[in-house]
Amino acid sequence: MSKDERLVKQITPKSEDFSRWYAEIVQKAELADYTPMKGMMVIRPYGYAIWENIQRLMDDRIKATGHVNAYFPLFIPESFLKKEAEHVEGFTPEVAWVTAGGNEELEERLAVRPTSEAIIGYLYSKWIKSWRDLPILYNQWANIVRWEKVTRPFLRTTEFLWQEGHTCHETAQEAEEETLKILAMYKEFCETELAIPVIAGRKTLREKFAGAQMTYAIEALMSDGKALQMGTSHNLGQHFSKAFDIKFEDRNQTLQYVWQTSWGTTTRMVGAVIMAHGDDSGLRLPPRVAPVQVVLIPIAFGNWKETVLPAVLAAQETLKKAGLRVLVDAREEFTPGWKFAEHEMRGVPLRIEIGPRDVKAGQAVFVRRDIKAKEPVPLGELAVRAAAVLDEIQASLYAAALKFQDDNTRVAETYADFKDILENRRGFVKSPWCGGGECEDKIKAETMATIRVIPPDCEGPAAEGRTCISCGREAKAIAYFARAY
RNA sequence: CGGGGAGUGGCGCAGCCUGGUUAGCGCGCUUGCCUUGGGAGCAAGAGGUCGUCGGUUCAAAUCCGACCUCCCCGACCA
Missing domain, CATH: 3.30.930.10 (Bira Bifunctional Protein; Domain 2)
Structure with a gap:
């Protein structure tokens, strides 16, 4: 962006x-x-x-x-x-x-x-x-x-x-x-x-x-x-x-x-x-742990308190009954645009807008925080659709994070490759390791990367025939290296 | 803990070098009017012991010293 x-x-x-x-x-x-x-x-x-x-x-x-x-x-x-x-x-x-x-x-x-x-x-x-x-x-x-x-x-x-x-x-x-x-x-x-x-x-x-x-x-x-x-x-x-x-x-x-x-x-x-x-606009909270899962924003025009607000409050009741954590942002001192930006920054997974046009059409507008996609939803289907969209968001955040992890997990068989990856790309680097603490120390001193973890399927047999990227001796495991917090 | 940067109304900054009216500006905040589909507009207001302590000076946001906190980069850790 x-x-x-x-x-x-x-x-x-x-x-x-x-x-x-x-x-x-x-x-x-x-x-x-x-x-x-x-x-x-x-x-x-x-x-x-x-x-x-x-x-x-x-x-x-x-x-x-x-x-x-x-x-x-x-x-x-x-x-x-x-x-x-x-x-x-x-x-x-x-x-x-x-x-x-x-x-x-x-x-x-x-x-x-x-x-x-x-x-x-x-x-x-x-x-x-x-x-x-x-x-x-x-x-x-x-x-x-x-x-x-x-x-x-x-x-x-x-x-x-x-x-x-x-x-x-x-x-x-x-x-x-x-x-x-x-x-x-x-x-x-x-x-x-x-x-x-x-x-x-x-x-x-x-x-x-x-x-x-x-x-x-x-x-x-x-x-x-x-x-x-x-x-x-x-x-x-x-x-x-x-x-x-x-x-x-x-x-x-x-x-x-x-x-x-x-x-x-x-x-x-x-x-x-x-x-x-998180992204450039701020937080993107997974619905399962988000304090507010849905924020309802009335779009106020003219006599909106008689027309729009009742629809928003009814929607709130419906969503609450469905077990969702809902916030109605009916503050009059802020414009809708201001509220959109605010709740985006705070990572609220789903925003539901209801304005005069929507009330007439018997619908609400859903906007997903994760991909910022808009979707009209009939008022009668609010609860079912909201729950479904929250599940989709949870799944899509996980999928995106998993793709990121996959894209940023690389294999290095030589120390030169290893250093190159850490220098230019970061992420996890899977490399053969002899099991020695001295190699661990040396790699850490030279690259700031440490062995984060060794999964069970990376032990012994998985490293057979491979050599430690640091000392060249026989490898005992394939270790996940990374720079860490 | 070492190297570098920063601290001035809620936020972002200017002023400091070269000490001297009442410490400014933008945003935000309050009140009123008016507005509201991606951060509206006008008007009138409120709000600051200039990070803390000490020193220099007739006079310190400004100069000097110490300390505190935050940020970045390195050595230790969930």
């Missing part, structure tokens, strides 16, 4: 400057705002409503798979955090500490939770005695603090909201099954609800969670060609159960450490929705 044809004029076009577009859309669409503290954002009602939809849809899935919600303390004693060596090493650089209560200096300082494995581990050791207590399938919705150096609204903030699952199992196999079940659930969630295709697989040792035995993740491609981690699922093995002494008497009357998992998704998902679907 050329700049002159743009109907939304208050934001920098995405195609012109992606970073600026992102920062502006977050503020102008009233998703979030900055505060006087670095990295601390306020999530405003319109942004929070997206998160609430994500939360509800995710919570339904978590509960449907047998998990229950609980709430653990915000603070974690330093000694607890230190029990698992790798865990403390990974997290201490970004922990915020409470050192005093009122005027009293604390005997032991308290960490503001950067994640809850430590405090939950302590409690699990109290609660678990027998194999009959297992599995433990807990989830918590909470806020987290990590003292980040570089912050961006939704993508990386000092405080963020998330859900963290923490489970305990009798066997290693059960824990692995849980880890993969959640990974699959996350993938399905992103694709179904957020209309964002993701690549699921394992992380490398360099990229795994501090304290985990194995980390799995889902990775998505944003529309600027950079990858974004959208969720992680960790098989913790017995690392924490040994550190926190979480033992149970098994079916053979022997004491054993439990096998654990933990997994999480965050408010970062809101950022992903913005970056994966």
Whole structure:
């Protein structure tokens, strides 16, 4: 779209400057705002409503798979955090500490939770005695603090909201099954609800969670060609159960450490929705998570309050009864054109215009946000057609994102090709890798790309006869590389 | 955390270099009239401790220092 044809004029076009577009859309669409503290954002009602939809849809899935919600303390004693060596090493650089209560200096300082494995581990050791207590399938919705150096609204903030699952199992196999079940659930969630295709697989040792035995993740491609981690699922093995002494008497009357998992998704998902679907005019929200799915705009002429408005209010009732999230924008201080641009920027999936001509014709005009197509719809078919159009939009956003991912996933067999792709095209690059951390480091230093994920079908056999793009040794896997957020 | 840029009514900016009336402009906002199918028009209004703290000076938005926040580019992370 050329700049002159743009109907939304208050934001920098995405195609012109992606970073600026992102920062502006977050503020102008009233998703979030900055505060006087670095990295601390306020999530405003319109942004929070997206998160609430994500939360509800995710919570339904978590509960449907047998998990229950609980709430653990915000603070974690330093000694607890230190029990698992790798865990403390990974997290201490970004922990915020409470050192005093009122005027009293604390005997032991308290960490503001950067994640809850430590405090939950302590409690699990109290609660678990027998194999009959297992599995433990807990989830918590909470806020987290990590003292980040570089912050961006939704993508990386000092405080963020998330859900963290923490489970305990009798066997290693059960824990692995849980880890993969959640990974699959996350993938399905992103694709179904957020209309964002993701690549699921394992992380490398360099990229795994501090304290985990194995980390799995889902990775998505944003529309600027950079990858974004959208969720992680960790098989913790017995690392924490040994550190926190979480033992149970098994079916053979022997004491054993439990096998654990933990997994999480965050408010970062809101950022992903913005970056994966947005266009030059602003947000394009997937209907499943859009706070407003349909905006009804009366076209006011003459005695419109007697003619047009009743039709608009009737349409609102019809659509509400059909279970849709509807907003009537009957403000008199703005012209229809102004409202069109405003709701486009805010990403409302479907706009319905009703004017005098429409009332006479017994119809309404539908305008899809994703492709900006207009369609007259008889008033009698509003609800059915609106629901159908919203489904079409959800599907078409997903299809577009999937096409983008396909178009931007390339294979490089040589380091020269690899560097060329990252330099000129970005996106995912699938390349053979020897499995060595040194090659990972070297590639990262030279190209800023990291191994985002290794899907199961890219392991061992898939790499047979191929050589590592970095060292030339025999490849152990085909890895997805990308520059990432 | 290093390099670069920025902070002036809600938003976008000018003024600063070369200190000195009442700190301007566009948009937005309020009120009234009039309008409304892609960001209407006229008229009258309201709104600013110039990011914060300190220094220089008779006098600071302007000069100096420190700090805070944001943006961009690099080292660490959901």
